[in-house]
Amino acid sequence: xxxxxxxxxxxxxxxxxxxxxxxxxxxxxxxxxxxxxxxxxxxxxxxxxxxxxxxxxxxxxxxxxxxxxxxxxxxxxxxxxxxxxxxxxxxxxxxxxxxxxxxxxxxxxxxxxxxxxxxxxxxxxxxxxxxxxxxxxxxxxxxxxxxxxxxxxxxxxxxxxxxxxxxxxxxxxxxxxxxxxxxxxxxxxxxxxxxxxxxxxxxxxxxxxxxxxxxxxxxxxxxxxxxxxxxxxxxxxxxxxxxxxxxxxxxxxxxxxxxxxxxxxxxxxxxxxxxxxxxxxxxxxxxxxxxxxxxxxxxxxxxxxxxxxxxxxxxxxxxxxxxxxxxxxxxxxxxxxxxxxxxxxxxxxxxxxxxxxxxxxxxxxxxxxxxxxxxxxxxxxxxxxxxxxxxxxxxxxxxxxxxxx
Amino acid sequence: xxxxxxxxxxxxxxxxxxxxxxxxxxxxxxxxxxxxxxxxxxxxxxxxxxxxxxxxxxxxxxxxxxxxxxxxxxxxxxxxxxxxxxxxxxxxxxxxxxxxxxxxxxxxxxxxxxxxxxxxxxxxxxxxxxxxxxxxxxxxxxxxxxxxxxxxxxxxxxxxxxxxxxxxxxxxxxxxxxxxxxxxxxxxxxxxxxxxxxxxxxxxxxxxxxxxxxxxxxxxxxxxxxxxxxxxxxxxxxxxxxxxxxxxxxxxxxxxxxxxxxxxxxxxxxxxxxxxxxxxxxxxxxxxxxxxxxxxxxxxxxxxxxxxxxxxxxxxxxxxxxxxxxxxxxxxxxxxxxxxxxxxxxxxxxxxxxxxxxxxxxxxxxxxxxxxxxxxxxxxxxxxxxxxxxxxxxxxxxxxxxxxx
Numbered sequence: 132x133x134x135x136x137x138x139x140x141x142x143x144x145x146x147x148x149x150x151x152x153x154x155x156x157x158x159x160x161x162x163x164x165x166x167x168x169x170x171x172x173x174x175x176x177x178x179x180x181x182x183x184x185x186x187x188x189x190x191x192x193x194x195x196x197x198x199x200x201x202x203x204x205x206x207x208x209x210x211x212x213x214x215x216x217x218x219x220x221x222x223x224x225x226x227x228x229x230x231x232x233x234x235x236x237x238x239x240x241x242x243x244x245x246x247x248x249x250x251x252x253x254x255x256x257x258x259x260x261x262x263x264x265x266x267x268x269x270x271x272x273x274x275x276x277x278x279x280x281x282x283x284x285x286x287x288x289x290x291x292x293x294x295x296x297x298x299x300x301x302x303x304x305x306x307x308x309x310x311x312x313x314x315x316x317x318x319x320x321x322x323x324x325x326x327x328x329x330x331x332x333x334x335x336x337x338x339x340x341x342x343x344x345x346x347x348x349x350x351x352x353x354x355x356x357x358x359x360x361x362x363x364x365x366x367x368x369x370x371x372x373x374x375x376x377x378x379x380x381x382x383x384x385x386x387x388x389x390x391x392x393x394x395x396x397x398x399x400x401x402x403x404x405x406x407x408x409x410x411x412x413x414x415x416x417x418x419x420x421x422x423x424x425x426x427x428x429x430x431x432x433x434x435x436x437x438x439x440x441x442x443x444x445x446x447x448x449x450x451x452x453x454x455x456x457x458x459x460x461x462x463x464x465x466x467x468x469x470x471x472x473x474x475x476x477x478x479x480x481x482x483x484x485x486x487x488x489x490x491x492x493x494x495x496x497x498x499x500x501x502x503x504x505x506x507x508x509x510x511x512x513x514x515x516x517x518x519x520x521x522x523x524x525x526x527x528x529x530x531x532x533x534x535x536x
Numbered sequence: 537x538x539x540x541x542x543x544x545x546x547x548x549x550x551x552x553x554x555x556x557x558x559x560x561x562x563x564x565x566x567x568x569x570x571x572x573x574x575x576x577x578x579x580x581x582x583x584x585x586x587x588x589x590x591x592x593x594x595x596x597x598x599x600x601x602x603x604x605x606x607x608x609x610x611x612x613x614x615x616x617x618x619x620x621x622x623x624x625x626x627x628x629x630x631x632x633x634x635x636x637x638x639x640x641x642x643x644x645x646x647x648x649x650x651x652x653x654x655x656x657x658x659x660x661x662x663x664x665x666x667x668x669x670x671x672x673x674x675x676x677x678x679x680x681x682x683x684x685x686x687x688x689x690x691x692x693x694x695x696x697x698x699x700x701x702x703x704x705x706x707x708x709x710x711x712x713x714x715x716x717x718x719x720x721x722x723x724x725x726x727x728x729x730x731x732x733x734x735x736x737x738x739x740x741x742x743x744x745x746x747x748x749x750x751x752x753x754x755x756x757x758x759x760x761x762x763x764x765x766x767x768x769x770x771x772x773x774x775x776x777x778x779x780x781x782x783x784x785x786x787x788x789x790x791x792x793x794x795x796x797x798x799x800x801x802x803x804x805x806x807x808x809x810x811x812x813x814x815x816x817x818x819x820x821x822x823x824x825x826x827x828x829x830x831x832x833x834x835x836x837x838x839x840x841x842x843x844x845x846x847x848x849x850x851x852x853x854x855x856x857x858x859x860x861x862x863x864x865x866x867x868x869x870x871x872x873x874x875x876x877x878x879x880x881x882x883x884x885x886x887x888x889x890x891x892x893x894x895x896x897x898x899x900x901x902x903x904x905x906x907x908x909x910x911x912x913x914x915x916x917x918x919x920x921x922x923x924x925x926x927x928x929x930x931x932x933x934x935x936x937x938x939x940x941x
Contacts, residue, residue: 157667157935174916176579176932183711184933193714196667196935213671247936262562262601266618306588309598507923507931511579511916518912526912527581528589530562530601531652 132159132182134435135224135419135442137504142446144189148453151216153195153209157182160247161503163435164512166287168250170294171258171302171528172519175247177512180505199225201390204412220414220449223387224442227420227433230381230398237282240358241376244287253377255530257295260374262530265309272361275372277315280363282355283380284321285328286470289338291377292319292347293472300345301523318348318371320355322380327470327478329432334478337487341472355380382433384421396423396430405460407445413452416445424461431463435502440464471495474520537564537587539840540629540824540847542909547851549594553858556621558600558614562587565652566908568840569917571692573655575699576663576707576933577924580652582917585910604630606795609817625819625854628792629847632825632838635786635803642687645763646781649692658782660935662700665779667935670714677766680777682720685768687760688785689726690733691875694743696782697724697752698877705750706928723753723776725760727785732875732883734837739883742892746877760785787838789826801828801835810865812850818857821850829866836868840907845869876900879925 132140132154143150158179167173186192197211202221209216229243242253257279264276277299281292296317304312319326319342326338326349342349350365355376357364363371384399391401391409400423403409407416407424419438424431431437440463448458467481471492479491486494496516500509518524537545537559548555563584572578591597602616607626614621634648647658662684669681682704686697701722709717724731724747731743731754747754755770760781762769768776789804796806796814805828808814812821812829824843829836836842845868853863872886874896882897884890891899901921905914923929 157663157933174579174581175936176581176934179934179936181711181931181933184929184931187710187713195671196664197671247934258562259601266600266602305592306586308592505931507919507929510919514912514915514919524589524912526586526589526910528562528586529581529584529652531580531584 132156133224133226133419133438135438135445136222137182137185138439138442139222139224139418139446139449140186140189140192142443143449144192146191146450146453148191148449150189150192151195151218152182152186152192153197153199153211153216154182155196155198156247157194157196158247159185159504161508162245163499164503165244165247165250166291166294168247168527169244169253169257169291170298171254171525172294172298173512173515174527175251177508177515178503179247180508185504199387201387202415204415207414218414220416220452222416222418222445222449223391223421224418224438225385225387225421226438227382227398228385229378230383231378232381234356234358237355237358237376237378240360241282241378243378244291251531254527255532256375257298258528258530261303261307261310265307271372273310274314274316275361276374277310277312278318278371278373279316279375279377280318280320280355280371280373281377281379282320283378284319284323284326284349284351285379286468287379288319288321288377289326289342289470289472291379292317292342293345293476296345296347297473298525302525302528306528316348316373317346318350318373320350320353320365322352322354324351326351329468330470330478330480331485334480334485334487338470338472338478341476345473382420388421391417398433400430400433406448406458407441407461416448418442418445426463434468436466437463469495469498537561538629538631538824538843539564540843540850541627542587542590543844543847544627544629544823544851544854545591545594545597547848548854549597551596551855553596553854555594555597556600556623557587557591557597558602558604558616558621559587560601560603561652562599562601563652564590564909566913567650568904569908570649570652570655571696571699573652573932574649574658574662574696575703576659576930577699577703578917578920579932580656582913582920583908584652585913590909604792606792607820609820612819623819625821625857627821627823627850627854628796628826629822629824629843630790630792630826631843632787632803633790634783635788636783637786639761639763642760642763642781642783645765646687646783648783649696656936659932660937661780662703663933663935666708666712666715670712676777678715679719679721680766681779682715682717683723683776683778684721684780684782685723685725685760685776685778686782686784687725688783689724689728689731689754689756690784691873692784693724693726693782694731694747694875694877696784697722697747698750698881701750701752702878703930707930707933711933721753721778722751723755723778725755725758725770727757727759729756731756734873735875735883735885736890739885739890739892743875743877743883746881750878787825793826796822803838805835805838811853811863812846812866821853823847823850831868839873841871842868874900874903 161178201210231238267273354366418441420433469479471477477491479486566583602618606615636643672678759771823846825838874884876882884896
């Protein structure tokens with residue numbers, strides 16, 4: 132269950148309706164912290180929370196672990212691996228998947244962060260690269276094993292780059308005395324001329340300076356066009372010998388969007404009416420990353436806050452329909468955006484104000500703890516952060532599987 | 537690294553020797569708590585601790601992530617996937633693997649708990665079984681999905697049975713209101729006429745009564761002879777329809793024991809001299825589960841305390857050899873044994889005294905926290921225990937992969 136769906140469910144609970152939550156995972160995943168699992172800062176369990184643990188307290192709500200394959204909009208049924216689920220109202224919020232824009236060699240040779248398993252796989256890959264670097268006699272290959280190329284200068288790319296270089300300098304430098312970890316490279320490749328494009332100019336400048344001061348190599352106006360297991364090729368033909376390529380340069384609507392027979396927008400998103408229904412089907416809602424809706428001339432971003440507000444809106448809209456009353460159109464209230472770069476360093480723009488550095492970092496930290504679901508999860512995450520802050524230790528540097536690409 | 541090896545390393549650290557730790561995992565695994573990971577009580581990361589995090593503080597010690605394939609005892613080299621490692625002294629403590637005693641159908645259709653991944657796989661399997669039971673229309677199949685057969689009445693079998701029935705009755709009963717979870721069955725099958733055979737009679741009686749009062753079905757003098765994906769067959773032909781079979785009825789020395797060319801003892805264990813070396817090779821030590829040594833007429837058990845004491849002994853023995861002094865023969869000091877059955881219920885025999893119930897449970901809890909490596913791990917584990925104790929909640933009921941058998 133994503134950010135949108137669980138909020139719809141919460142609004143609908145205890146209102147005398149029969150609510151079925153269908154998902155292929157039995158947990159809600161707090162995606163914004165996946166990068167910290169990938170950089171050995173958090174255990175994967177601390178950013179996931181059982182849907183049944185929530186649904187217990189939501190009367191009238193049932194959970195079904197299943198893979199949704201399609202929807203019959205005429206007979207009003209959801210088609211799943213475990214049979215059909217009839218519906219009166221349908222809320223689709225299956226989120227997004229990584230968009231490689233047709234670059235097959237990149238897709239084959241890169242890592243992304245959308246699912247819980249992705250984070251564990253990437254952590255194992257990063258740590259295994261250092262283990263292999265220890266034993267590698269050839270200096271060029273040793274360097275390549277310690278070179279990490281990150282594509283995409285949005286929040287995920289920036290946060291991952293910062294967390295990774297800190298992992299190397301603060302933690303792995305002590306773990307691997309036999310390696311010159313200062314020779315490790317973290318290269319952030321961004322196609323436009325700016326990082327965190329949606330942020331004000333001052334925030335972007337701070338981010339760029341801060342990352343460079345942490346010795347992240349930021350390449351602006353650069354694109355990755357090809358990749359192999361040990362190299363990344365840029366648009367100008369330059370080759371970076373690198374054992375790890377991380378792709379966060381784009382997302383597109385989850386494949387299930389294909390079942391909705393309307394002309395899709397960029398990234399496969401579904402254009403929705405102002406009440407988040409699809410044309411001709413006032414009983415079908417699309418929310419979150421899958422929904423395409425313009426507000427003041429531009430499309431709403433594919434972010435958790437949008438999904439959460441849409442989820443709450445749809446819950447209320449369904450209740451209104453049941454009462455035969457009407458709902459005003461959906462309006463996204465932008466409370467701001469933020470990204471953390473490193474220890475004591477973040478950017479946050481909220482309530483018309485810009486925060487940078489320590490203050491922004493603190494705001495980021497508190498808001499993430501607040502939105503994380505599960506009280507025990509909050510404690511474990513906070514514990515990990517305190518540990519890192521005081522001792523420069525990330526405890527979860529375990530290689531738990533060896534299924535890396 | 538196991539219980540023995542890390543203790544040898546700790547003794548040898550900072551003594552001017554060059555110590556190489558070779559392991560295929562980069563962590564020390566606290567195996568005695570694997571069953572709590574499998575029953576959704578602990579996150580896997582909290583019972584594992586990075587070897588490099590420890591080796592950092594052990595001067596002269598290096599870690600190598602590798603698969604050991606053999607040993608050349610003549611040229612004194614360890615043969616690994618990543619090349620040869622020459623040695624002056626060699627300490628082999630590769631532990632044990634599950635012994636299915638040639639029962640191929642059982643091996644194919646059962647779960648065991650030796651590695652970290654086993655625990656996650658088993659947890660996913662148990663939780664998925666309940667999800668499938670929700671959707672299963674046939675009552676017999678529904679019951680089989682909620683039936684768990686555990687083979688082996690040693691500490692692992694007893695602890696797993698208790699933790700599993702509590703998971704079902706205290707936690708899953710609330711998660712799955714659509715299921716009659718009181719119909720779930722946990723069947724413990726033991727080949728002899730007693731549980732926890734190494735314990736005094738009073739402790740065994742308490743354990744049996746306690747488990748039965750928790751509605752674990754304990755079958756004594758019973759053996760599993762065959763198994764399929766949905767059934768378990770006993771020695772008398774009785775068939776238990778069960779979706780999950782857990783095997784803890786035996787262990788044998790790790791496969792690497794085969795490289796040592798001496799007649800092995802039962803379970804493939806290597807007979808060692810009184811100083812834990814192998815005959816003819818005073819520079820090669822075998823410790824832990826792999827070592828076969830009799831004391832007062834019976835073989836030392838394959839347990840963590842034996843491995844720990846052997847590990848410390850070998851560290852001291854190597855230092856003595858370097859000083860050309862001699863070491864008295866190894867003697868295992870039996871500090872007792874214990875097993876936890878459920879909340880407030882355990883048995884512990886130590887220092888000539890027998891504890892049962894709450895006191896034993898408290899002793900068990902404190903000793904496990906003490907032996908767990910990593911301060912942060914202790915806090916996270918304690919947090920989980922407190923949570924369970926107060927709220928009857930096990931937070932890690934996530935289905936993280938779907939690779940179950």
